[in-house]
Amino acid sequence: MIVPLVLALVTLAVAHPGYRDLMPNGYSVPNPCGADTWQAVGHYDPYHHTIAKNQFGKDFAAAAHIWTETLCKTDSDGDGKTNGEELGDPACIWNVGDRPAGSASGHPGICEPVGSAACSNQAFRCGCHGNQCVGR
Template sequence: MTVYSSTLSLLLGVSALTSGFSNYRDRLPNGRAVPHPCKPNYLWHGVGHENALGGGVRNAFGLDFLRLGATWSVELCQLDSDGDGMTNGEELGDPQCTWTPGTLPPRISGITHPGE
């Protein structure tokens, strides 16, 4: 195997992993607009992880998301994964737990992180 084909294989593999997990954000209301809780004007791309870019250790929200089938549901929406007094739905702009993938969330402003 040449250096070129080895490099190409590695890049394609990493790309597939990255795109495979980033689509989890599309399974959440405002999943691509969750703000970094400590850095104004920054987004937290790995919503279910301790690492803002994703991967590695899951936070409380990520553990709940995985446990409940890696999809948005009324049960996940009504939980307060991070124990801050707000439900995951309130934090992600779906306070009534009615959002479905592919639709605009009921609220798109005032979004907070459900796992931090």
């Protein structure tokens, strides 16, 4: 009786989707601070799931980690492009497992270009990690 239970738990753990599976182009979000991709899309640190969520991460969590039309049409980072436009789903029709309409053109939680006048209300700066530059 214990073996089937353990197998079921292992299967559940392996099958649990990462958050990047739950948004269009979640594995190819460009890093506005470099040439690679931003792995922890909902966070200010590109490589780690720190406690410091960016506004997209907060909005995604508020939507129960579901790519809703409302989340798609929101401009979480305030740079003038909707989350859907930045993640390659401008018509907000993507569903989990679908091929997105286009490529990710920007980061939905980091106002771009970083450091520009249009992003002056954003505390984030390239080179910051974790909580270091958030809230300054």
